[in-house]
Amino acid sequence: MACSQLDEMIAHCLGSYPEEGCGLITGDPSTATVAAVHPTTNRAASAQVYTVDPGEYLRIDRAVEAGGQSVIGVFHSHTRTDPYPSPTDVAQAPDPSWHYVIVSLRHEVASVRSYRIADGLVREESIDFSLVSD
Amino acid sequence: MPDVNLPTLLRQHAGGQRSVRVEGATIGEILASLQDEYPGMAGQLVTADGELHKFVNVYLNDDDVRYIDKLDTKVYEGDTISILPAVAGGSL
Numbered sequence: 757m758a759c760s761q762l763d764e765m766i767a768h769c770l771g772s773y774p775e776e777g778c779g780l781i782t783g784d785p786s787t788a789t790v791a792a793v794h795p796t797t798n799r800a801a802s803a804q805v806y807t808v809d810p811g812e813y814l815r816i817d818r819a820v821e822a823g824g825q826s827v828i829g830v831f832h833s834h835t836r837t838d839p840y841p842s843p844t845d846v847a848q849a850p851d852p853s854w855h856y857v858i859v860s861l862r863h864e865v866a867s868v869r870s871y872r873i874a875d876g877l878v879r880e881e882s883i884d885f886s887l888v889s890d
Numbered sequence: 891m892p893d894v895n896l897p898t899l900l901r902q903h904a905g906g907q908r909s910v911r912v913e914g915a916t917i918g919e920i921l922a923s924l925q926d927e928y929p930g931m932a933g934q935l936v937t938a939d940g941e942l943h944k945f946v947n948v949y950l951n952d953d954d955v956r957y958i959d960k961l962d963t964k965v966y967e968g969d970t971i972s973i974l975p976a977v978a979g980g981s982l
Contacts, residue, residue: 776980785898805980810947810954813974817897821908826898834981842981850945850975851899 757781757790759885766866768795769833769859778806780813781829781855782820788855791825798832805844806832829855829870836862839869841878849873855881892969894920899975903930917948918961920971935973936961945976 769777778798783791794816797809808830817827834842839860841849849856852874860867872879891911896904904910904927912927914920921935921942937943940961948955949972955963965971 778977780977800978800980802980804982806978808977810949810974810976813947813977814949814952814972817972817974821895830977830979832979837981842979844982845979848945848976848979850977851897853898856979 757793757883757885759887761790761793762868762883762885764793764795765831765857766859766868768793769831769861769866772798772833773861774803774835775801776803776806776833776835777859778808778830778832780808780816780827781831781857782816782825783828785826785828785853788828790828791820793831803835827854829857831857831859833859833861838862839867841871841873846873846876846878857883892920892965892967892971894924895970895972897973897975900928900931900934900973903928914965916961916965917942917950917955917963917971920965921948921961947974947976948972949974 775798779793779795781790781793783789796812799807799809839858856871856873858869870881870883872881891913893909895909912923914923925932935946950963951970
């Protein structure tokens with residue numbers, strides 16, 4: 757992903773604090789190249805759980821599908837814990853092909869990690885950053 | 891028959907198609923037809939109690955069917971149905 761996209765995710769999560777921030781990640785599923793991040797409303801409006809607004813998901817999905825891309829992941833913040841999937845994250849992970857990015861605001865400097873979650877198993881993956889968007 | 895847009899997770903059960911067309915006069919009938927046509931989707935859309943699965947959101951055009959008439963929501967020719975996973979989680 758582009759550094760600017762990372763900045764956008766972190767900024768949205770900081771702006772959502774003290775509630776968890778969340779959003780969708782779209783791009784090319786075959787290459788896992790991120791085209792855009794899409795901050796969304798957290799319908800749960802909670803500091804401990806998030807729910808991506810389904811109406812916003814629908815609009816994002818329609819827009820990117822029309823351009824031949826797909827939703828390839830989701831990002832959300834952990835306001836007080838480390839950037840690792842909680843049991844809630846694992847249980848509710850909707851799609852094993854997605855990338856699950858967690859932004860931790862536990863410390864002064866935000867930390868970001870990405871994971872694949874499938875069949876209850878969590879595997880961390882590296883994020884390759886570029887200076888420009890594709 | 892209305893168009894039914896599928897989320898990524900369900901496309902594998904429909905030969906990779908992003909959109910399919912099945913018969914049905916209500917959302918419940920559409921989902922039943924989907925599961926009949928594509929058995930791999932069985933159990934992922936409607937619970938054993940006949941309710942819309944809580945981890946699935948279904949839109950009729952621009953409206954969430956939970957706020958219309960749920961599975962009894964009527965469907966007409968030209969309508970577009972979008973099935974999306976509920977995306978949730980959290981640090982709890």
